Amino acid sequence: MLHKCRSYLSTFLFLTLLLSLFSGNACAAGQQKVLVVDISDSITPVTDDIVADAIAFAENGDYEALVITLNTPGGNLDETLNIIEQIAATDVPVIGYVYPEGTKAWSAGTLILISTDVAAMAPYTIIGSAQPVTVTATGSEPIEEDKIINAIVKRATENAKMHGRNETAAEEFITKNLNLDAETALDYGVTEYVASDIPDLLSQVSGIEVKGKVLDTDGASITYYEPSLRLAFMGIISNPLVSSMLLLLGVYAIILGISHPGFGAELFGLVAIALGLIGTGFDVNVGALFLVVAGVILLVLEFQAPGFGVFGIAGLVCIIAGSILLVPTDFPNNYTPAEFQRSLIVSVATPTIVIGLFFVFIIYKVFEVRRKKPLFGELIGDMALALEPIGNGQTGYVLHRGQHWKARSSDIIEKDDKVTILEKDGVVLVVEKMKDKSKPEDQIDDEHDR
Template sequence: MNFQNRLFISLLFFLTLTTILLSSAAGAQENRDVLVLEISGAITPVTDDIVADAIAITENEGYEALVITLNTPGGGLDETLRITEMIPQTNIPVIGYVYPESTQAWSAGTLILISTDVAAMAPFTVIGSAQPVSVTPSGSEPVTDTKIVNALVERATENARMHGRNETAAREFITENLNLNSEVALEYGVIEYVAPSIEDLLEQIDGLEVKGRTLETAGAEIVYYEAPLRLGFMNIVSNPIVSSLLLLLGVYAVILGISNPGFGAEVFGVVAIVLGLIGTGFDVNIGAIFLILVGIALLALELQSPGVGVFGIAGMICIVAGSVLLAPTDFPRNYSPAEFQRTIIASIVTPTIIVGLFLLFAMYKVLEVRKRKPQFGEIIGDTAIVHKPITPDQTGYVIHRGEYWKARSAEPLEKGEKVVILEKDNVILVVEKLREAGNQ
């Protein structure tokens, strides 16, 4: 290859490499994507993990900013405080936005909004109602403990001061239960922008200096955050209503499994209870769990032994009382308006009472059957099926015409074997293995 050819190839290679580099630089300059994280519903023990994951993605993949849309009645205080701590610790601009129109970001949502680098609201949205309350049987009462209130007020005002926002309004969100719509919040200096859509908001904040960088968000591509499978699943089970219902469903499944072994209901119940505990962050009312466990034990005792229904009624009272205590409405762990807390209680207690009434009705019918004299005649000579194995030294159970009877036998009998009833000794049947004709 002569010198001219080598020179031509070298120039061609240089031009090609230069073109690729320039194209990459232009593409990088045009890559002004914005990640949008939607927080909708209660703030749960997994919400802070989702926010942390979204921040990490924004940092690692070079997004221009992170927009957190808020549409929440409130939620866990611990999770809320962790979220407000993450925002100043990242070098990525975090934009809080109450969206869509005609929604709200109350209590915990308000604390998050005033902690973001840029705060905005859609028209006809509302923030506020950050006053802590406790729900009692007679209604709701404001929390007046100065240790709690003063700590929240100081945290909220410091977050507002950090971003040059109205400290008085931040204080009155908590002390006076202040509520503001978007226009008034903008006028009072609680937020910086009112925008009807995310696209409009990105146009308005274009060129803004945030955390030492100039935002280039006009016309930026909007990418919505999708939680990984683990966090998505945890987000579902950590919903206060879902986690509490899982716990109660697990309790009733365990009861069903104890009364009717062999169908796997007890396994399902244990799984549901574990998921419910995970969803609540394992921070459950110990007294409530104790009452529910006592209720299970009493119901199991009622179902396994003849009685007059006293154990069953006491068991149901324990379970209903435990479910009331189990509803996650305690402050400061659950920082939500009273109306939302009452919704949680109704969602948990109502199905519990319905199921309880059904079980009490079933026990009443069982009690009637127990008191009723047999109407099917003598059972001597009838056949039955072994439900629980019987040995010469230990009694078991047989099923006769849909009823469970305690039984004994002089020979070992396995579950599923057919037996013939020889005699009835009080409430215990004496049985032997049924031998077919020709096998005597």
């Protein structure tokens, strides 16, 4: 009887364990997943690659939705349009979310937000300032060419219309630089939700229908997309500031390498320029590159040939002008507010000017050395002190103005004798025992003490 009870108990425990495993698997299988990809800083040539990779990851991983968090001053228009097309093409519901609190999604970021399937903002965030501008020598100027403005406005209003959003606000983002906070954007029908964080957002959107499917995101597990090493590296060098600085560092490294060969600076310069070009997507101002190359040639000429600094000054002017033009702020390739463009120009131009002033100092010193009388001629006739016996075919060292020189003499010179320098043969001084006693002994002793 006891044996039967033990057998029933074992069977019961086994069935209970099996049931718990099945129920656990069923719960795990029923839990939905949401992928989150972050777009922060400027939208660059690699940003659309990251979004495309994240969309493919969400499609293959059977994710319930993809959340794109936005915190950007804007960026490249071509890449922005590519991202918008990718959002429209995928079957995965895409939620745009300006996050975290206190951030912004200006210009290109606003265009992306109003093109997502669901648009949301965190409290105290801002969208807008989508009118394209260009930075000139006299300041920032809005671009008002009808062909450009009408094309962007039509794209923005059609995207807003597709998702049932405020078309007037979408137009005024571009034509009037409209800016909206989270609550106002919600009231105007530009966005659908205000959420404090991602779990709150997922809880609010759960149950709505997007792209033919009802979202089940309340309590869903959140996975944060991590780009591959290649995309992460490309994301660094495609930053407008980093790519511009790489180009400038490469230019100055080549100048240094040509002026002082043997240290491998030329190789570093070529690598830096190549990375800078890759970071900018090879879309570089040809005129700016010409100015930089011309500046390099003029500086090299200044270092290699005698002159009065004219080549050097002209070269520096060319490099500084070219470096400013290399900053990727031209529209429509770069679609960012004027303030960001000015900051970018200052960030690139300031180190260029500092390095330029350093080269001016070097050129001045080179010019000063060229005008200076050769020091070797000043040795002749000077007095020195023998530090060891010299003569009878034996060379020794003498002390002259605090420096040790190798010397030879036809005279017999003992240690501590005073000698006169007759000539310089290579690195060896030809001396004779001092016959002129007019030089005070204490002056010679002072030289010895030094």
